[in-house]
Amino acid sequence: MLRDVVIIGEGMMRREDLFAQGLRAARGFDAMGWGEGDAVALLMRNDFPFFEASRGASTIGVYPVPLNWHNKSDEIAYVLADSKPRAIVAHADILLGVADAIPPGMEVFLVPTEGNTPDTCPALAEARRAFPHARVWTEWVAGFAPWDQPPRPPREAILYTSGTTGRPKAVRKPAMNADQLAQFVKFQRLVFGIGPGTRALVLGPLYHAMPDASGRAAVNEADIAVLLPRFDAETVLKLIDEHKITHVAMVPTHFVRLLKLPEEVRRKYDMSSLRKVSHTGGPCPPEVKRQMIDWWGPIIGDVYGGTEMGVTFFASSEDWLRHPGTVGRPLEGTRYAIVGPEGQDLPPGEVGEIYARNAAYGDFTYVGRDDDRRACERDGLITIGDVGYVNADGYLFLCDRKRDMVISGGVNIYPAETESVLLTHPEVQDCAVFGIPDDEMGETLIAAVQPRPGASPDAEALRDFLRARLTGYKVPKRIEFHASLPREDSGKIFKRKLRDPYWQGRTRQI
Numbered sequence: 001m002l003r004d005v006v007i008i009g010e011g012m013m014r015r016e017d018l019f020a021q022g023l024r025a026a027r028g029f030d031a032m033g034w035g036e037g038d039a040v041a042l043l044m045r046n047d048f049p050f051f052e053a054s055r056g057a058s059t060i061g062v063y064p065v066p067l068n069w070h071n072k073s074d075e076i077a078y079v080l081a082d083s084k085p086r087a088i089v090a091h092a093d094i095l096l097g098v099a100d101a102i103p104p105g106m107e108v109f110l111v112p113t114e115g116n117t118p119d120t121c122p123a124l125a126e127a128r129r130a131f132p133h134a135r136v137w138t139e140w141v142a143g144f145a146p147w148d149q150p151p152r153p154p155r156e157a158i159l160y161t162s163g164t165t166g167r168p169k170a171v172r173k174p175a176m177n178a179d180q181l182a183q184f185v186k187f188q189r190l191v192f193g194i195g196p197g198t199r200a201l202v203l204g205p206l207y208h209a210m211p212d213a214s215g216r217a218a219v220n221e222a223d224i225a226v227l228l229p230r231f232d233a234e235t236v237l238k239l240i241d242e243h244k245i246t247h248v249a250m251v252p253t254h255f256v257r258l259l260k261l262p263e264e265v266r267r268k269y270d271m272s273s274l275r276k277v278s279h280t281g282g283p284c285p286p287e288v289k290r291q292m293i294d295w296w297g298p299i300i301g302d303v304y305g306g307t308e309m310g311v312t313f314f315a316s317s318e319d320w321l322r323h324p325g326t327v328g329r330p331l332e333g334t335r336y337a338i339v340g341p342e343g344q345d346l347p348p349g350e351v352g353e354i355y356a357r358n359a360a361y362g363d364f365t366y367v368g369r370d371d372d373r374r375a376c377e378r379d380g381l382i383t384i385g386d387v388g389y390v391n392a393d394g395y396l397f398l399c400d401r402k403r404d405m406v407i408s409g410g411v412n413i414y415p416a417e418t419e420s421v422l423l424t425h426p427e428v429q430d431c432a433v434f435g436i437p438d439d440e441m442g443e444t445l446i447a448a449v450q451p452r453p454g455a456s457p458d459a460e461a462l463r464d465f466l467r468a469r470l471t472g473y474k475v476p477k478r479i480e481f482h483a484s485l486p487r488e489d490s491g492k493i494f495k496r497k498l499r500d501p502y503w504q505g506r507t508r509q510i
Contacts, residue, residue, distance in 0.1 A: 001244070006048070006219055008227045009114060013048050018055075018219070021048075023146035025056025031144070032086070032107070036061030036152055036175070039083050043067045043076070043090035043098075046206055046227045049111045049137050051219055053089045054157065061152035061175060062086075066159065066207035069094045070471045077101035082367060083158055083170050089137060093123035099130050108134035114229065153177070158367070159209050159307050161412065168414075170367035171307045183360035187331060188217050191303050191311050193247045193276035195221045201239055201248040202227045204410065209307045210280050214249040222247070233257040237269040244273040251281030251410030255292050256440045271296055278303050281410025282442050286324050293317050302327050304396060306384040308376065310361025312336060313396050326395040334358045337381055338390055351389045351399050355381035404495065406435035406443050411473055413445065418466065418474050422447060425465055427455035430485055432493045433476055436502035445476040448498050450485050457481070 004015045029040070040057050042064055044050045054064040065083045067076060069091070076098045080088070087107035088095075095102070095110070102108065108131045112121035118136045128134060153175030160168035176184060192214050194200045200218035202225065204211035218225035226243055228235065231254065239245060258266075274296055280303040292300055298317035304327035305311035313336075315328030330336055336356035338346040346352040355378050366373045376383055385405060388398040406413045415433035422431045430450040435443035451457050459479040466475045486494040 003223050006051070006225045006227070007243070008046055008048060009229045011048065011114070015219070015225075018048060018051055020146050021052040021141055022055030023059065023148075024141045024144040025052050026059035026147035027144040028141060029056055029062060030060050030147070034060065034062050034086055037063070037155075039063040039065050039085040039158060041065045041067055041080060041083065041085040041088040041090075042207075043069055043088055043094055044111060044206075045069055045091060045094070045114065046202075046211075046215075046229045047091070047111065047114055049089060050206055051215075052141065053109075053137075054216075056147075058154045059147055059151045061155055063155045063172065064157045065170075066157055066212060068160075068207050068471065069205070070473070071098070072469060072471060073098045073101040074469065075471065078167060079160060079170075080106075091123075092121060092127035096123060096127055096130060102131070109137045109140060110134050111137045154181070157212055159207075159212065161209075161307050167417065169369055169372060171364050172367050173362050173364045176362055180360065180362055183333070184362075187311055187333075187358065187360050188213060190331070191301070191314060192217055192249055192278050194218050196223070198222045198275075199224045199244055199246045199273070200226070201236070201243070201245045203231055203236065203248065203250055203254060208411070210249055210251070210303075210410070214278075218247075231257070233261050234265055237261075237266065237271070240271060240274065241269040246273055246275045247277075248274070249278045249280070251279060252284040252288060253281075253409035253441055255279070255284065255288050259288065259291055259295075260440075266295070274299055276301065280304070282407035285439075285442075289320060290324075293321070304328060304398075305356070305358070306382070308364055308384060309356050309382040310358035312356040312358050315395070319395065323391065323393070323395045323397075326391075326397055328396060329394050330356070330396075331358060333360055335381060336390075336396075337379070338388070339378065339383075343378075346389075348390050348392045348394075351387060353383055353402050354386045354388050354396070354398075355379075355383045357381045404434060406445060408435070408438070408443050408445065408473060409441040413474055415445065418445065418447070418470060418476065421466060421469050422449070422462065425457070425462060427452050427457040428462070429453070429455075430493065432485060432495050432498055434495050434499045436499070437506060444478075445474070446478045446480065446502075447476040448485060449479055449481050450483070451481060 006013050057064045065085055089109040092110045093113050110124055110127050112118050112124045156173050158170050158172045189195050194217040200222040202215045202218050206212050206215050226239055277300045300317050302315040304313040312334045313328040314331055315326050338352040340346045340352045385402045387402050390396050404415050418433045419431055429452045432448045436446050438444035462479055486497040
């Protein structure tokens with residue numbers, strides 16, 4: 001049985017070789033004059049160079065900045081201007097699609113598309129013509145001996161999360177000291193269960209918080225780490241069976257897609273090696289959670305938290321079966337409060353905004369957004385805008401979302417960004433974008449559009465307009481037209497009046 005290897009798609013690499021590549025990258029970055037607090041952007045699908053560059057950066061105190069490789073040029077340009085990385089390490093084909101977003105003078109490292117070498121990758125050859133000063137990652141790394149000095153205080157990745165402006169915010173955390181790092185590892189093991197003696201499967205792109213955290217834990221500590229480049233339900237079952245996977249982190253949409261497989265397909269694969277499955281990325285429909293527990297056993301844990309506040313609540317299957325719908329009790333070291341509209345602390349059973357903080361995850365800043373950072377804190381606790389209550393036994397339940405963020409398939413979407421683009425269409429007078437129930441994705445986007453007087457826009461034409469300017473998941477699945485949109489006294493669109501009819505009869509509102 002394989003051990004101490006990392007498997008991504010059809011490729012496999014020994015852990016010690018991957019770590020050595022990371023240490024060579026660290027020496028190379030240092031030779032370029034990079035120092036603690038600098039940043040390097042990573043524009044790659046799940047691939048070995050992602051971990052090499054990330055580990056090399058962290059070794060010398062440089063922040064990795066994973067970029068959403070689905071994003072369009074304008075979105076990439078915004079993040080690069082905001083995070084100010086010293087360089088970008090990118091798959092050649094992705095980079096070609098956003099070439100106009102790369103600032104003049106930025107250092108560029110090219111990675112061939114998966115399954116290719118630098119000599120056999122047409123996209124890399126084209127990218128070298130587009131960026132004549134670019135370096136080929138594997139060739140550049142090979143020119144350095146591994147870093148052999150003590151590592152500098154490590155930095156977590158700078159991750160981007162949606163904000164009230166409609167543009168994503170960069171969450172940056174300071175370096176952790178030894179005690180904080182030990183606490184962080186302890187909680188990561190508690191939540192994901194990944195450590196020595198485990199065999200881990202990582203799903204989802206590494207620019208998201210949960211795959212980033214579980215991926216680093218798996219590559220660093222698991223006996224075997226398997227990363228799936230793209231989610232496919234039957235492939236997940238096949239990998240669990242083939243590699244005797246013990247631990248996996250998922251989102252509710254993964255559960256939905258697995259349960260939709262025909263019964264004969266599900267029975268083909270042995271799931272008995274699984275010991276712990278953790279899920280986050282939005283609430284899981286109770287009927288879906290119950291079916292997964294019936295299928296895989298009482299091994300499924302629910303994680304609640306956020307990039308800013310850390311992991312704060314956890315529910316085992318036993319907890320959930322006793323309190324269906326809960327996302328758990330607070331983890332050791334977590335402080336929390338349920339806060340009412342007047343800022344008052346609410347007693348058990350009353351619904352309010354959730355504020356929480358796990359000290360093990362350290363402090364954070366929003367890069368360049370001090371006002372937003374202050375606005376999300378109360379008495380040292382942090383809110384990410386969720387609303388819920390704690391029952392008499394101390395279990396947290398989510399009810400709604402104070403802000404308008406939509407979670408679709410575990411991906412956070414902030415409608416203001418879609419609205420801001422839609423409003424530029426010449427036939428659109430006003431619009432509101434919001435989430436409605438979706439049995440597979442949890443939520444899906446819909447746009448309510450008020451046409452300009454005399455205009456008769458076509459829904460599919462508006463979707464094409466958005467697709468040309470935004471990542472696909474930010475484009476509403478449906479567009480409906482209204483002669484006028486409901487407004488509050490202030491003139492702001494009363495989005496809840498549009499949204500509520502779709503959620504009537506549902507026990508959850510997110």
